[in-house]
Amino acid sequence: MTGSEVTPSFRLAYVPGVTPTKWVRIWNERLPDVPLTLVAVTVDEAFGVLRAGGADAGFVRLPVDREDLSAIPLYTEATVVVIPKDHVIAAVEQVSAADLADELVLHPLDDTLDWENPPGRPAIERPETTADAVELVAAGVGVLVVPQSLARLHHRRDLTYRPVSDVPESRVGLSWPQEETTDLVEEFIGIVRGRTVNSTRGRPPTPPQPKGKRAAAGGAQGKAAGGRTAGGKTAAGKAAGGRSGKPAGKNPRGGSGAAGAAKGGKGGAKRGKPRGRS
Structure with a gap:
């Protein structure tokens, strides 16, 4: 190299x-x-x-x-509020921004939500990071509103979270x-974006098989298939010819083929009937 x-x-x-x-x-x-x-x-x-x-x-x-x-x-992402497990909000499935009006809502400096008017009462000082804010929530200082993935990232056994409506999403x-x-x-x-490995964008698709090879393969297959078909038809034709292709011989009693046999059989039965005595 x-x-x-x-x-x-x-x-x-x-x-x-x-x-x-x-x-x-x-x-x-x-x-x-x-x-x-x-x-x-x-x-x-x-x-x-x-x-x-x-x-x-x-x-x-x-x-x-x-x-x-x-x-x-x-x-x-959904937006959630991080709270202590014994907080009153933990008793409901979802809250709105208005439900947080009386809460001290922490607003860290690395907040990822685009707030116009953050809900709740602001803290005197903003925590430097989301991780710092989570520690304050665990200490009972306030609550924290964040994207759900951050609530999971900073999960603690003594904390939980609930979805919040009417707030920005990340x-x-x-x-x-x-x-x-x-x-x-x-x-x-x-x-x-979920493209497959053979997509027209990204990695080159698997090259197609050369036409010559495909044609040769197709011809060989057709020939093999044709041979089998032709052979099958020939055998069938011979079998059919053996049964019905040759003229059927005359029945000794005047009939021919299956019909003649049936007719002859009928006549034979008639001639074989004993004559009554006069």
Whole structure:
């Protein structure tokens, strides 16, 4: 290998709450010779890492700046409120933003929800991270409203969560630099979008069999099939000729074939009847 040859690889960034396991598994099955490296980033770091070339693509929380980044939306997450297990909200299946009006709702600096008016009463100070806010909820200081994946990520035995309606939701998408839409990026886009291995985009499809070989194979099959058919017909024809193709001989009693035999049999029965005495 010369110095100009570089072993291909793919770096995939992902923000907290996103689980890329399924897509990584498919990548490893389809491109076993191209290693994929995961790069964990915070929500605030994600776009800077992509722009600086620290990753080829990344799972991010939308929206993105479309001036230099491309993105495809993947899914939208439900929003939940994280509470202690003995909290009054734990007794219901779902709450609305209005139900949180009297609650101290923590709003961390790395919050991923696009709030116009956050619900509840604001805390005196904003926690630095979502993880810090979860610790405060466990201490009974307040409640926290986050995407469901973050509630699962920071799960604790003494905490639970409930869905919240009438609040913003977080959207997750795949993003990459517009000027760096490489073949490997296209390959990963195809995987995320569910394209098959023989899709017209992404990896090249399995080449078709040459026409000459197909024609030869088809001719051989046709010849074999024709031989069998012809042979079968010939045998059948001979059998049929043996039975009905040759003229049937005259019945000694004047009949011919099956009908003659039946007729002759009738006549024979008549002649064989004893005559009555006069």
